[in-house]
Amino acid sequence: MPKLLPLIEDAIKKPIWGCQMCGQCVLHSTGMVCPMTCPKTLRNGPCGGVRENGNCEVKPEMQCIWVKAFERKDKLPLPNSWRAHYNDLRPPVDMQLKGTSSWLNFLTKRDQKRPAGWPILAEKSGK
């Protein structure tokens, strides 16, 4: 099963969300918009280069994914507990998890592992 899981996850999440199989999914907290589809792979909100029309600095024909996420988090019928995590300070991507199943990493809590120096307390958005 663990070998099959990444294939299944990829087959489902790629067509819907453009999933890049980072192995540490945060879709629930970003209005179901995958931050790894940002050309800069930013996980903590939009860069300063967003165009006046809301499109991406790097790909002028694409809406900035963080503009999209900001709209969708309120529009989609998501639980408020998910919305509350929108402004969380997400840790740097663990490159070791690339290509693995985020579902499995969630169940085993592998996706909760942080570098020893990372201040977990700073992650939660306050008020």
Next chain:
Amino acid sequence: MMSRVSEILENSKERLFTVEFPEIDSGGMERIAKHVDRIGPWFDAANSTDNTAAHAHASNTAVAIAIKIYGIEPILQIVCRDKNRLAIQSDLMGAALHGIENVVMLTGDDVSAGDEPEARRVFDLDGPQAVVVANVLATGQYLSGRKINPAPNFYIGAVENPAAPPVDYRIQRALKKHRAGARFLQLQICYHPDRLENFCRGVAELAPKLHIIPSVVLVKNEKSLNFMNDKVPGIDIPQSTIEGVKNSADPGESAYQLVLQQSKHALSLPGVRGLHVIDFRRDNSLERLMRELGRTPKL
């Protein structure tokens, strides 16, 4: 030792004036000295930039050290585009070795904004994460947890663009950087006074200890405004502003007056503790602006 920047922002009511140090390609320390002569008397500190607009130049850390040798306090900028988390930590530790304390951590323009768009973009960290990393070093450890003794002293800042969409989220993003450990925010140049004002009001209300330093840029005429509007990511200049400069009797003077007006407006806003100046004119208007804002030159 506390940096002058932190001394002014944390322990005084004075305003902080910072300047963008011109990018350096060659010419050795004499080139540095020439710039220092011109801008040194007017500013409390100078930003040493990190491959601005995705163009390679002499390194951010090397230039920061050079500025410091000539007696201007550097603010070291580090962007996430060109370096992974190891390189960013070694930039910071290398700077600390030379007594550099002020650092500004930012995401950075994409490689596509520069003259080597075929380069690999890194973004191993993003802006807020980079702020955390600087903060982690300052508490005496690397990100891995490996101890650093004694811990380096850093006074950490970040940047934000108050005018870029989604405008309604920018205050929250500034708060996130504050939570990550940023004590001050240098802002992207902004040609929408209403957006700047909303942003500053919001930050002042929700994070009164986060010091805001808006930026202005001295340009010669409407051509430079058009250039920025078209080429610089995240900068939008209303057509009416550009036309106003273009159609005036003296576009050079009118471009200057625009900056003077922007500066006065920015300095009047809540939460704002100073001003950051970028000078593309390289004539006497930098000195004029400083005098008209009430600055007196240091010897």
